[in-house]
Amino acid sequence: MRKYLKPLGFALAAVTLAAPPLAAQELSGTLKKIKDTGSITIGHRDASIPFSYYDDKQQPVGFALDICSQVVDAIKTELKLAKIDVKYALVTSANRIPLMANGTIDLECGSTTNNIERQKQVGFTNSHYVTASRYVTKKASRIAKIDDLKGKTVVSTSGTTNIKQLNDVNNERKLGINVLPANGHAEAFLMVETDRAVAFVMDDILLASLVASSKTPAAYQISSDAFSPPEPYGIMLRRDDTAFKRVVDAATAKVYKSGEIDKIYARWFQNPIPPKGLNLNVAMDPVLKKAFQNPTDSGDPAKY
Amino acid sequence: MSYNWNWGILFQPSPEGQGTYLDMLLLGLAWTVATGICAWIVAFIFGSIVGIARTLPSKTAERLGFAYVEFFRNIPLVVQLFLWYFVLPELVPTAWGSWLKQLQYAPFYTAVIGIGLYMSARVAEQVRAGIGSMARGQRQAALAVGLTLAQSYRYVLLPMAYRIVLPPLTSEFLNTIKNTSVALTIGLLELTSRARAMQEFSFQVFEAFAVATVMYLVLNLVVVVAMRRLERSVAVPGFIAGAR
Numbered sequence: 001m002r003k004y005l006k007p008l009g010f011a012l013a014a015v016t017l018a019a020p021p022l023a024a025q026e027l028s029g030t031l032k033k034i035k036d037t038g039s040i041t042i043g044h045r046d047a048s049i050p051f052s053y054y055d056d057k058q059q060p061v062g063f064a065l066d067i068c069s070q071v072v073d074a075i076k077t078e079l080k081l082a083k084i085d086v087k088y089a090l091v092t093s094a095n096r097i098p099l100m101a102n103g104t105i106d107l108e109c110g111s112t113t114n115n116i117e118r119q120k121q122v123g124f125t126n127s128h129y130v131t132a133s134r135y136v137t138k139k140a141s142r143i144a145k146i147d148d149l150k151g152k153t154v155v156s157t158s159g160t161t162n163i164k165q166l167n168d169v170n171n172e173r174k175l176g177i178n179v180l181p182a183n184g185h186a187e188a189f190l191m192v193e194t195d196r197a198v199a200f201v202m203d204d205i206l207l208a209s210l211v212a213s214s215k216t217p218a219a220y221q222i223s224s225d226a227f228s229p230p231e232p233y234g235i236m237l238r239r240d241d242t243a244f245k246r247v248v249d250a251a252t253a254k255v256y257k258s259g260e261i262d263k264i265y266a267r268w269f270q271n272p273i274p275p276k277g278l279n280l281n282v283a284m285d286p287v288l289k290k291a292f293q294n295p296t297d298s299g300d301p302a303k304y
Numbered sequence: 305m306s307y308n309w310n311w312g313i314l315f316q317p318s319p320e321g322q323g324t325y326l327d328m329l330l331l332g333l334a335w336t337v338a339t340g341i342c343a344w345i346v347a348f349i350f351g352s353i354v355g356i357a358r359t360l361p362s363k364t365a366e367r368l369g370f371a372y373v374e375f376f377r378n379i380p381l382v383v384q385l386f387l388w389y390f391v392l393p394e395l396v397p398t399a400w401g402s403w404l405k406q407l408q409y410a411p412f413y414t415a416v417i418g419i420g421l422y423m424s425a426r427v428a429e430q431v432r433a434g435i436g437s438m439a440r441g442q443r444q445a446a447l448a449v450g451l452t453l454a455q456s457y458r459y460v461l462l463p464m465a466y467r468i469v470l471p472p473l474t475s476e477f478l479n480t481i482k483n484t485s486v487a488l489t490i491g492l493l494e495l496t497s498r499a500r501a502m503q504e505f506s507f508q509v510f511e512a513f514a515v516a517t518v519m520y521l522v523l524n525l526v527v528v529v530a531m532r533r534l535e536r537s538v539a540v541p542g543f544i545a546g547a548r
Contacts (some may be wrong), residue, residue: 121507
């Protein structure tokens with residue numbers, strides 16, 4: 001397949017070269033696209049609270065989108081544009097890769113896990129969050145540690161790294177857990193709510209938002225035991241677009257190091273957030289604090 | 305497109321630790337086949353009973369059949385699966401409910417029953433149409449020569465009616481297989497859900513869905529060929545269903 005794409009790429013390049021070169025500076029990739037069109041398209045999620053979701057006015061908001069708006073400002077300065085038109089496109093976990101690859105979106109601002117495997121397909125800028133796989137249970141079921149899950153039914157969302165970690169721990173420690181895959185986070189949480197499963201294994205921050213928005217937040221507890229070392233979330237961009245990545249990396253590094261990130265963090269994690277005025281009340285993890293002081297785009301958990 | 309094609313991904317070990325990505329998809333295909341066949345058996349049995357009921361002289365049977373068909377075909381399949389999976393265990397006594405919830409292959413059984421009953425409404429319509437399409441004189445002649453109502457169905461009406469509706473039933477069988485993909489919403493690890501899992505792990509979305517597409521296509525072609533064979537082997541020479 002790739003051998004057919006290459007000639008096509010050349011054909012495209014030939015067409016582009018034939019057009020009179022207007023830009024004084026040699027721009028390529030996404031930067032050129034932004035300069036030419038005067039607009040950037042940001043991919044966002046619909047329910048990744050508090051990273052990227054719709055508020056009560058159906059506007060995309062969130063922690064990741066606040067960071068992205070700082071990135072857009074930096075691109076504006078870099079390209080010396082008076083104004084960049086920011087367009088939004090809703091993406092799901094299933095279509096974010098094709099939409100990134102075909103140029104529909106330029107940045108994906110959500111809660112996408114950055115790992116080495118995925119870096120073969122897309123690029124990530126400096127990580128904006130660090131999370132670990134934990135589990136939520138009803139307090140009434142008295143599950144204090146991972147080993148207490150022995151022989152029980154445990155749910156996780158299918159196709160996530162979390163369900164894989166659950167399987168790994170299950171096999172390693174021979175716990176005999178009946179692992180149940182759910183289609184989405186809401187369905188998975190519903191399984192714990194209706195006692196189909198005793199626990200739900202997921203990124204701890206997503207669990208915190210599910211618990212906060214449940215009918216009886218006090219009935220649930222999130223474990224301190226973790227199934228994994230901390231994993232980074234990153235803002236996604238096209239792979240091998242070094243010029244664009246350099247600008248985005250510099251912009252995020254500036255936000256993270258300047259302390260501005262503390263304000264953005266407090267706004268989304270320690271204050272009431274739209275649409276329902278929930279307060280997640282999550283203090284900044286030392287691991288995350290370190291990742292902000294020394295910004296990195298590494299997909300290796302050991303680097304955090 | 306700045307997409308990094310990598311067909312070799314199929315032969316790389318999947319992070320779930322049970323063979324390669326291709327094995328993962330093949331395992332999904334196996335669940336799809338198992339669910340499709342079991343759901344089709346449910347659909348065929350219940351569809352036949354309800355379809356026949358709708359052609360009986362009894363008004364009650366006809367009305368019950370009508371209610372059944374309209375109930376099952378007018379609620380979206382995904383909603384029906386949700387009702388079976390999440391709501392039913394809450395409605396029955398607690399002990400039964402928790403037994404249902406602890407069942408090991410709950411998503412599989414739920415999918416077989418849910419998809420089977422949904423499709424049975426469509427099968428019922430086909431069977432009813434098949435019986436309805438036969439000349440009225442056939443039923444009357446059967447009764448006139450002294451057959452009971454049951455015998456007239458068994459020896460006169462149904463043998464031809466099923467032959468007539470065999471081609472549309474093939475489509476319903478194919479729909480049953482394709483509808484198994486909806487069961488991913490209740491956690492059945494069938495082919496579509498495996499393709500989605502593969503793209504989540506590896507980000508090689510086009511490879512995952514291309515292979516899943518080919519698998520669905522081949523599976524359905526096998527069904528089509530097998531059903532054509534069946535049609536030919538049961539054809540009655542001179543009758544429309546077997547005319548060639």
